[in-house]
Amino acid sequence: MLENYHFTAAERFLRYVQIDTQSDPQSSSFPSRENQKNLSKILVDELKQIGIDDAHLDRWGYVYATIPATTNKKVPVLCFCAHVDTAPDCSGANVKPLVHKNYRGDDIVLPDDKTQVLRMQDYPYLETQIGNDIITASGNTLLGSDDKAGVAEIMDLVNFLQTHKHIKHGEIKILFTPDEEVGKGMAHVDIKKLGADYGYTLDGGDAGSLEDETFSADGVQVIIHGVIAHPGYAKGKMVNAMKIAGHILDALPKDRLSPESTEGRRGFIHPVRVEGIAEKCTIDFIIRDFETPGLKKKEDFLKTLIEETLRSQPGARFEFTVTEQYRNMKEILDGHPTVVDYAKEAIQRAGLRLKMESIRGGTDGSRLSFMGLPCPNLFAGEQAIHSKLEFISVQDMNKAVETMVHLVQIWEEKS
Ligand SMILES: [Zn+2]
Numbered sequence: 001m002l003e004n005y006h007f008t009a010a011e012r013f014l015r016y017v018q019i020d021t022q023s024d025p026q027s028s029s030f031p032s033r034e035n036q037k038n039l040s041k042i043l044v045d046e047l048k049q050i051g052i053d054d055a056h057l058d059r060w061g062y063v064y065a066t067i068p069a070t071t072n073k074k075v076p077v078l079c080f081c082a083h084v085d086t087a088p089d090c091s092g093a094n095v096k097p098l099v100h101k102n103y104r105g106d107d108i109v110l111p112d113d114k115t116q117v118l119r120m121q122d123y124p125y126l127e128t129q130i131g132n133d134i135i136t137a138s139g140n141t142l143l144g145s146d147d148k149a150g151v152a153e154i155m156d157l158v159n160f161l162q163t164h165k166h167i168k169h170g171e172i173k174i175l176f177t178p179d180e181e182v183g184k185g186m187a188h189v190d191i192k193k194l195g196a197d198y199g200y201t202l203d204g205g206d207a208g209s210l211e212d213e214t215f216s217a218d219g220v221q222v223i224i225h226g227v228i229a230h231p232g233y234a235k236g237k238m239v240n241a242m243k244i245a246g247h248i249l250d251a252l253p254k255d256r257l258s259p260e261s262t263e264g265r266r267g268f269i270h271p272v273r274v275e276g277i278a279e280k281c282t283i284d285f286i287i288r289d290f291e292t293p294g295l296k297k298k299e300d301f302l303k304t305l306i307e308e309t310l311r312s313q314p315g316a317r318f319e320f321t322v323t324e325q326y327r328n329m330k331e332i333l334d335g336h337p338t339v340v341d342y343a344k345e346a347i348q349r350a351g352l353r354l355k356m357e358s359i360r361g362g363t364d365g366s367r368l369s370f371m372g373l374p375c376p377n378l379f380a381g382e383q384a385i386h387s388k389l390e391f392i393s394v395q396d397m398n399k400a401v402e403t404m405v406h407l408v409q410i411w412e413e414k415s
Pocket of ligand 1 (some may be wrong): 083146147180203
């Protein structure tokens with residue numbers, strides 16, 4: 001079906017990554033940086049050129065578009081979603097993408113910083129890429145495959161479906177979002193206007209991988225109130241809130257329940273910020289677990305630890321505030337098993353080995369799922385993301401497009 005198709009994902013990708021769309025966690029505006037719209041405007045123009053008349057950019061920086069149905073059957077409306085911004089961890093300005101054709105397994109030295117070397121021993125996934133065309137940045141920046149790969153692949157899907165109208169599928173919605181990397185990707189999305197029943201984010205790694213599970217996440221703020229006195233006359237009176245904070249941090253388990261000591265399905269309690277003076281000190285924690293009840297257990301554990309620490313500090317007291325951040329999307333997806341099942345089948349029809357994965361973090365999809373749009377995450381081919389060694393292969397990108405083409409047909413067949 002796609003044998004004779006000239007894929008456009010990689011060529012689009014090489015253009016998109018040269019546009020700086022880095023988001024900014026310090027910004028209080030939305031989108032966090034207006035520059036994200038520079039890419040979004042181009043996407044709207046290109047969608048219109050492909051024949052998607054309703055493509056538009058809203059004031060918040062979201063792109064919405066519709067691919068009309070080609071079937072008379074009643075098929076649930078699907079949405080494919082990707083984010084245009086790149087991570088603040090690594091520069092995203094003046095990205096110079098390089099294509100290393102027909103990779104033979106040799107080290108790839110990035111020319112603008114020769115200390116940046118992509119080696120198979122560090123990235124074993126490269127073993128699956130022999131003979132493929134690898135795209136990297138030039139050494140000073142990230143590449144931006146997270147998530148411009150997803151953007152380019154969805155654009156290519158639109159191009160394919162618009163030029164192959166005999167392929168039967170229901171109505172498809174396209175959504176490109178800003179500010180995913182700063183955790184606000186769904187802050188201003190209009191779910192009603194989008195009008196989709198089920199969604200797929202294209203924001204994953206290895207070809208064939210499918211993620212239907214994220215952490216559940218809470219934030220905890222602990223405010224410690226000490227007892228203040230003139231330091232010259234403080235004997236037996238002063239209780240220093242900063243020192244209590246130090247005791248609490250020191251009392252946290254070191255060989256478990258921390259990001260440094262856990263992997264796989266184990267969650268953690270992680271202090272992310274401390275701020276204070278002798279009188280009052282604030283510690284912000286993030287709590288993570290795949291099981292939502294596990295959050296409460298960790299929060300109770302933390303609270304008990306603080307109470308025990310304060311027992312030897314007469315006069316000191318604390319406040320403990322839990323804020324819900326996001327929830328494991330599996331709680332929603334389990335109620336809609338076809339969404340994941342059809343994606344598995346599409347991956348297999350594309351000739352790939354399925355890899356089910358859990359995300360030790362959140363995605364736009366977890367938020368979308370809880371907003372009423374069940375939304376697992378499909379692979380886009382991204383590797384070594386948020387780093388100067390980020391890479392992706394042209395062939396993995398094409399496989400992502402092929403998987404989506406199968407997916408829309410499976411939904412039509414089975415409706
Ligand atoms: Zn991403």
